[in-house]
Amino acid sequence: MKQAQSHHPIKGAGLGLKRELLPQIQAAYGTGLTAHLDFVEIAPENWIGAGGKYAKQLAWFTARYPIVCHGLCLSLGGPDPLNEDFLHQVKQFLDQHQIPLYTEHLSYCTDGGYLYDLLPIPFTEEAVHHVAGRIRRTQEILERRIAVENASFYVASPIAEMDEASFIRAVLQEADCDLHLDINNIYVNSVNFGFDPHAFLREMPGERIVYAHIAGHDQEAEDLIIDTHGQDVIDPVWQLLREAYELFGVFPTLLERDTNIPPLADAMREVNKIADLQMAPQGIARQQPADPISRKRVPA
Amino acid sequence: MSDTESSLPLFQQYQLAFTAHIRHPRQHMRPAGVQAKRMRVYNEIVFNNLQSSVGACYPVLQRVLGKRAWQALVRRFFAEHQASSPFFRDIPKAFLEFLPQVGTLPPYAVSLAHYEWVELAIASADTVTPLLTAEGDLLQGIPIVAPALAVLVYDYPVQKISARFKPRQALPEPVHLLVFRNEQDEVKFVEMNAMTARLLQVLQPGELTGLAALQQLGLEMGHADTDALISFGGALLEELRQQDIVWGIAVGDEAGIRPDAS
Ligand SMILES: [Fe+2]
Numbered sequence: 001m002k003q004a005q006s007h008h009p010i011k012g013a014g015l016g017l018k019r020e021l022l023p024q025i026q027a028a029y030g031t032g033l034t035a036h037l038d039f040v041e042i043a044p045e046n047w048i049g050a051g052g053k054y055a056k057q058l059a060w061f062t063a064r065y066p067i068v069c070h071g072l073c074l075s076l077g078g079p080d081p082l083n084e085d086f087l088h089q090v091k092q093f094l095d096q097h098q099i100p101l102y103t104e105h106l107s108y109c110t111d112g113g114y115l116y117d118l119l120p121i122p123f124t125e126e127a128v129h130h131v132a133g134r135i136r137r138t139q140e141i142l143e144r145r146i147a148v149e150n151a152s153f154y155v156a157s158p159i160a161e162m163d164e165a166s167f168i169r170a171v172l173q174e175a176d177c178d179l180h181l182d183i184n185n186i187y188v189n190s191v192n193f194g195f196d197p198h199a200f201l202r203e204m205p206g207e208r209i210v211y212a213h214i215a216g217h218d219q220e221a222e223d224l225i226i227d228t229h230g231q232d233v234i235d236p237v238w239q240l241l242r243e244a245y246e247l248f249g250v251f252p253t254l255l256e257r258d259t260n261i262p263p264l265a266d267a268m269r270e271v272n273k274i275a276d277l278q279m280a281p282q283g284i285a286r287q288q289p290a291d292p293i294s295r296k297r298v299p300a
Numbered sequence: 301m302s303d304t305e306s307s308l309p310l311f312q313q314y315q316l317a318f319t320a321h322i323r324h325p326r327q328h329m330r331p332a333g334v335q336a337k338r339m340r341v342y343n344e345i346v347f348n349n350l351q352s353s354v355g356a357c358y359p360v361l362q363r364v365l366g367k368r369a370w371q372a373l374v375r376r377f378f379a380e381h382q383a384s385s386p387f388f389r390d391i392p393k394a395f396l397e398f399l400p401q402v403g404t405l406p407p408y409a410v411s412l413a414h415y416e417w418v419e420l421a422i423a424s425a426d427t428v429t430p431l432l433t434a435e436g437d438l439l440q441g442i443p444i445v446a447p448a449l450a451v452l453v454y455d456y457p458v459q460k461i462s463a464r465f466k467p468r469q470a471l472p473e474p475v476h477l478l479v480f481r482n483e484q485d486e487v488k489f490v491e492m493n494a495m496t497a498r499l500l501q502v503l504q505p506g507e508l509t510g511l512a513a514l515q516q517l518g519l520e521m522g523h524a525d526t527d528a529l530i531s532f533g534g535a536l537l538e539e540l541r542q543q544d545i546v547w548g549i550a551v552g553d554e555a556g557i558r559p560d561a562s
Contacts, residue, residue, distance in 0.1 A: 045387050051426030052448065053485040073386035079312040086386050111319035113382025116353065116391065117346045119318065122311040130309070154341040158333025159314055226341065 010066050010101050010211065012038030013274035014254035015267060021257075022057055024264035029064065033268055036275040039066040041254050044102075045073050048093045062097045068211065068254065069094060069102045070180075074138065076148065077108035077121035082134050087141045094142065103147040103180040103211060104138075106131070106168065122157035123167035132174035139177060147178035147210050152185040152217075152227035156193055164189065165203040172208055179208040181251075183241045184215040184233070188225045197240055206248035214241055214274065215256040230259035233270055242277055250278045322346050324379040350378055350391070357392035358416050361409060363463045373402065389424055392417050408456035408467055415458035415477070422448045422479050423487050430506055434548040438537040439510040439530070441549030443503050448481035449545070451497045451504075459489065482544040490543065495521070496536060506550060510537050 015021070017040045028034045040061055047058055061067065071090070074083070094102055107118040121127050139146055150168055162170070172179055181204060190197035216231030233255070241253065253274045257267055306313065320328040322342050330339045351374045355362055362370045374395075383394050396417045399410050427447035455470040459477060476497040478490045495517065502513045514533035518526050540546040 043388075046389075048387065049426050050389070050424045052423055052481055054424055055426065056485065077315075079308065079315055083386060108315060111316055111323075113384065114386060115319060115322070115346055115350075116383070116388065117342075117349055119315070119322075119342070119346075122314050124309075124311045126309045127311045130311075155318075155334055155338045157311075157314065158331070159310060224338075224341075226345070 010039050010068055010252045012036070012252060012278065013271045014039040014041055014068065014252065015271050016041045016070075016254060016256045016258065017061065018257065018261055020261045021264055021267065026057075026060060028264060033265060036272045037065070037268065038275075039068060039252065039254075041068040041070050041256075043072050044069045044090050044093055045071065048089050058097070062099075067097060067099045068252075069099050070149075071102065071104040072118070073109055073114060073116065074104045075108045075110040075114075076104055076106065076134050076138070077119075077127065077131050078110040079108070080110045080112060082137055084137075084141060087138060091142050094144075101147065101211060102142060102144070103149055105149050105151045106171065107151040107153070118151050118153075120151070120153035120155060120157060121167075123160040123162050123164060125161055128167065128170045128174060131171050135171070135175035135177050139175075145176075145178050147180035147208075148172065148175070149180035149182050149213065150185050150189075150204075152182070152188040152192075152225075154192055154224070154226075163195075164193075165200050169203070169205055172205055177208075178210040179205060180211045180213070181209050181244065182213040182215075183244060183253075184213060184217060184229075184237050184256075185227065187234075187237045187240060188217055188227045191219075191223060191225045194223065197236075198243065201240060201244055202247065204248075209244075209248055209251050212241070212244065212251050212253040213256050214238075214253060214270075215258075228259050229256045232266075233273075238273070238277070241274070242280070245277060245280070253278070318342075327379075347375070347378055350374065353388060353391045354395050357420050358395070358413060360416055360461060361413050364406070364412065364461060364466060365409070373405075376402065389420065392420060406466065407470070408458065408461060411454045411456045412458045412461050415452065415454065418450060418452065418479050419487050419489075422450065422481050423485075425481070427481075429547075430550055431552045432548040433551050436549035437510075438541065438546065438549060439514075439534050441509060442506060443510050443513075443537060443540075443546045444506055444548055444550050445500060445503050445540075445546055446480040446482065446544065449500070449504065450479050451501050452477040452479060453497070459491065478545065480545055483547065488544075490545070496540075499533070499536065500540075500545070503546075510534070 013036055015037055025034060047054065090102065105118050106121065108121055109115050109117055109119060121131065135146065135148060186197045186200050190200060214233055214237060215229045216233045218226045218228045218230060220226050255267060255270045255274060314331055317331040321330045321339065325343055330336065354374055365373065377395055377398050381394060381398050383391065396413050399405065399413055425448040429447050430444055432444040453474045453476055455474050456467050457471060457475055461467065476492050476494055478492055478497065478500060479487065481487055499513060499517055502508060502516055508516065511530065514530050515526065518529045523529050537546060
């Protein structure tokens with residue numbers, strides 16, 4: 001069994017930093033409630049260049065928690081030229097706040113202008129080369145590896161030449177980048193497109209996984225899930241996460257909650273559940289050794 | 301499809317057809333072979349997300365226009381505007397820049413929208429505060445005003461507009477509003493007279509002493525009695541300090557500036 005290859009200091013269980021949760025996390029800092037909160041995740045598109053109270057909030061978190069940047073608008077699969085000005089800003093931001101990990105979606109969100117949403121890339125040979133080239137260029141500008149996330153979607157492209165798992169593998173290999181595995185997205189797509197999520201999981205290149213997401217969703221119909229990140233994580237998705245740890249070893253995992261935000265205590269119950277799964281015997285055996293630089297200095 | 305588009309790889313032609321339909325479903329058919337039911341998911345979520353990003357910044361404009369007109373306006377923005385910024389807080393700004401070309405809005409709409417947008421802009425402005433001391437003589441020293449501050453001049457009483465009050469005509473004299481972020485990072489609006497507004501504009505670059513600023517104002521206004529202006533102006537500056545609009549006077553040189561986040 002291979003281990004995750006990255007040496008970044010992100011470990012354990014994390015929570016997406018939504019504005020609604022932010023004051024609650026600050027208030028609960030140092031209490032038992034957040035004892036298992038190991039890191040937080042932010043969208044650079046929300047925080048780069050923000051001053052005032054936003055800059056102070058960010059400074060509070062960077063002083064206390066390792067941070068992951070999970071981008072939304074890079075449009076790795078988009079038809080427009082890669083926004084390199086933006087990438088230079090991202091690089092500056094990652095350096096300034098010592099953020100070790102930047103991940104983006106395997107999707108597109110531009111068509112000459114930004115649409116601010118995640119749209120599906122048709123799984124074609126040409127698309128593989130296009131996306132892989134843009135990931136390489138991104139890694140060049142950022143001077144680090146990035147991880148790319150499998151996205152959820154609702155429309156199967158009629159021009160697809162391969163299935164999603166093959167597309168992901170081909171892109172990651174050609175780009176030589178890491179995988180940000182979204183467990184919930186595997187489940188969502190398995191329902192939306194009628195495939196076996198367990199088989200899909202086994203097709204993922206485990207040696208590239210550096211990071212994972214787990215989330216809840218809204219089941220609209222028997223064959224349609226809308227990926228709202230607005231509900232509790234369902235059992236089959238927890239089961240897939242457990243399975244992923246068994247297959248590939250434990251990797252840092254974050255709970256995404258973007259709509260219908262519950263009180264922090266409820267979100268932390270799910271974060272704690274991630275931590276529990278990571279501590280299960282099969283997890284411990286494959287966990288990376290503790291990294292002495294993984295914890296940031298915490299001001300008294 | 302244009303010539304440039306048809307020379308694109310097939311997957312990109314498909315992607316552009318996909319988004320063309322999302323932006324303008326009546327004008328552009330969904331791509332061939334795509335299930336209508338599933339396509340509609342994108343039509344709804346992409347528009348709804350944009351609508352809530354825009355709507356969060358413009359609660360009053362939204363209410364004043366009414367639900368249908370508001371939806372139609374955001375629809376048109378979505379269909380016609382090519383947003384150039386990846387940052388979410390720039391969505392409301394792009395909407396503001398789009399409004400003047402919409403011919404059918406009430407005459408106060410753009411001013412009202414600007415007034416609503418500026419709150420967000422001031423709240424998130426990435427500022428640098430010069431080194432200053434809160435005490436000190438505001439006439440002899442260089443007064444430092446709140447770094448995130450704007451003087452606003454509107455032809456309509458934007459601060460009073462609501463669903464129940466829609467002004468029929470412009471004000472006889474424009475209204476001067478000051479918006480600023482105080483030291484607790486709260487955004488405040490203050491209505492003020494034209495002279496105070498002008499004084500703050502003169503002080504904002506942080507180059508003139510209080511005295512020099514008042515003298516410049518006296519010249520601009522053709523004010524004969526400079527002594528009276530200065531004693532009045534000195535009291536005014538103190539009042540601005542009490543209101544957290546003037547933060548103190550500058551100390552040291554420019555090397556002393558610090559970014560506000562640290
Ligand atoms: Fe995700």
